[in-house]
Amino acid sequence: MIGEGIEGTERVLSPGKGRGLRALKEFKVGDLVFACPAYTYVLTANERGGFCEFCFTRQEGLSKCGKCKQAYYCNVDCQKGDWPMHKLECSAMCSYGENWNPSETVRLVARIIVKKKMHPERTESERLLALREFESHLEKLDNEKNEMNQTDIAALRHFYSRHLDFPENAALNELFAGVNCNGFTIEDEELSHLGSAVFPDVALMNHSCSPNVIVTYKGTVAEVRAIQDISPGEEIFNSYIDLLYPTEDRNERLIDSYFFTCDCKECTTKSKDKAKMEIQKTLSTPPKQKEIQKMVKYAKNVIEEFRRAKHYKTPSELLEICELSLEKMGSIFEETNVYMLHMMYQAMGVCLYMQDWDGAMRYGEKIVKPYSVHYPPYSLNVASMYLKLGRLYLGLEKKSLGVKALNKALAIMEVAHGKDHHYVAEVKKEIEEQK
Numbered sequence: 286m287i288g289e290g291i292e293g294t295e296r297v298l299s300p301g302k303g304r305g306l307r308a309l310k311e312f313k314v315g316d317l318v319f320a321c322p323a324y325t326y327v328l329t330a331n332e333r334g335g336f337c338e339f340c341f342t343r344q345e346g347l348s349k350c351g352k353c354k355q356a357y358y359c360n361v362d363c364q365k366g367d368w369p370m371h372k373l374e375c376s377a378m379c380s381y382g383e384n385w386n387p388s389e390t391v392r393l394v395a396r397i398i399v400k401k402k403m404h405p406e407r408t409e410s411e412r413l414l415a416l417r418e419f420e421s422h423l424e425k426l427d428n429e430k431n432e433m434n435q436t437d438i439a440a441l442r443h444f445y446s447r448h449l450d451f452p453e454n455a456a457l458n459e460l461f462a463g464v465n466c467n468g469f470t471i472e473d474e475e476l477s478h479l480g481s482a483v484f485p486d487v488a489l490m491n492h493s494c495s496p497n498v499i500v501t502y503k504g505t506v507a508e509v510r511a512i513q514d515i516s517p518g519e520e521i522f523n524s525y526i527d528l529l530y531p532t533e534d535r536n537e538r539l540i541d542s543y544f545f546t547c548d549c550k551e552c553t554t555k556s557k558d559k560a561k562m563e564i565q566k567t568l569s570t571p572p573k574q575k576e577i578q579k580m581v582k583y584a585k586n587v588i589e590e591f592r593r594a595k596h597y598k599t600p601s602e603l604l605e606i607c608e609l610s611l612e613k614m615g616s617i618f619e620e621t622n623v624y625m626l627h628m629m630y631q632a633m634g635v636c637l638y639m640q641d642w643d644g645a646m647r648y649g650e651k652i653v654k655p656y657s658v659h660y661p662p663y664s665l666n667v668a669s670m671y672l673k674l675g676r677l678y679l680g681l682e683k684k685s686l687g688v689k690a691l692n693k694a695l696a697i698m699e700v701a702h703g704k705d706h707h708y709v710a711e712v713k714k715e716i717e718e719q720k
């Protein structure tokens with residue numbers, strides 16, 4: 286099996302992009318291009334108790350590990366299946382107690398080291414790209430990223446000293462950099478963070494801001510589905526980043542995280558940038574370019590401030606940051622401007638946390654239509670927003686609005702996740718229950 290590749294695709298050298306993946310046959314919208322089991326993965330600590338540590342099944346009544354009492358499983362089979370990885374942490378969690386706090390990346394790298402020792406041969410996750418081939422871009426890391434890597438290496442040595450034979454520091458540095466460039470975040474149907482994983486074959490695909498495939502997750506398996514018709518000979522492109530933002534912003538993010546700029550059609554034509562940067566129509570005098578640039582800079586600073594503030598401010602204080610920034614940005618930007626939408630999304634999240642359902646609904650209603658314009662078709666961001674809004678409506682006894690929103694989410698999910706996905710079945714059940 287290993288080395289045979291993936292049916293219907295081939296690894297190629299893509300001009301100006303390095304390695305890539307090309308279609309050998311036709312794929313229609315919604316077709317499964319390929320599936321890739323995780324090389325290894327880790328459930329995020331925040332979701333312990335709600336998801337099985339081994340298979341990522343979401344259910345109530347999971348059984349917890351009798352020793353550490355922090356890992357939860359569907360049954361004995363899942364517990365046994367996870368033991369080669371869980372034993373890395375089980376005793377340490379007991380010993381360190383509340384002081385057990387390695388980052389998710391550190392936990393993932395620890396599991397990669399174990400997996401490499403257990404399976405030195407290529408795995409079914411590496412049919413086209415081996416883990417050892419990951420690009421680390423070490424020579425491009427700035428001081429801050431190098432310091433973060435060293436901090437992670439120190440944490441790995443601290444928390445796993447009893448259970449791991451560590452590679453040399455240089456090899457660890459390259460491994461952490463490779464995971465940071467090639468790792469994936471596993472998310473649920475509402476895009477809530479469930480965990481981190483490496484999917485080598487999925488990492489082979491190059492980026493485009495107008496991707497022709499989308500990656501979704503069925504437990505710990507990544508599924509790649511066509512969201513545009515793909516002809517034989519065409520390269521298969523995924524998106525590495527959130528596509529909400531204008532071209533300049535997207536490329537800043539790509540350079541910072543992946544060390545390249547994008548030259549796809551969307552980036553060269555900038556066809557959506559004007560709509561994404563919509564200026565207030567009520568202004569008697571259009572703002573000068575310098576004023577717009579100044580407001581964009583303010584918006585980016587607020588986004589960063591909010592990200593940091595999540596760790597030490599109360600929900601009420603976070604909501605105030607959102608509201609004040611929206612008021613200031615609203616003096617120049619329309620509500621459909623992507624920086625306004627970003628802060629509305631953050632405000633909606635805070636409202637959901639505070640169980641302010643009406644507040645969350647109001648923000649969701651402002652967000653969902655512009656999202657449908659700014660994002661590509663079959664976007665998970667659009668589907669998750671319709672899903673959240675639909676569930677809010679139903680909770681607020683707005684039945685017809687709820688069913689309508691859930692149906693819009695379902696139409697996207699049936700393409701992005703596939704019609705046989707359990708998330709799709711759950712949404713169908715929610716709709717059926719309203720009849």
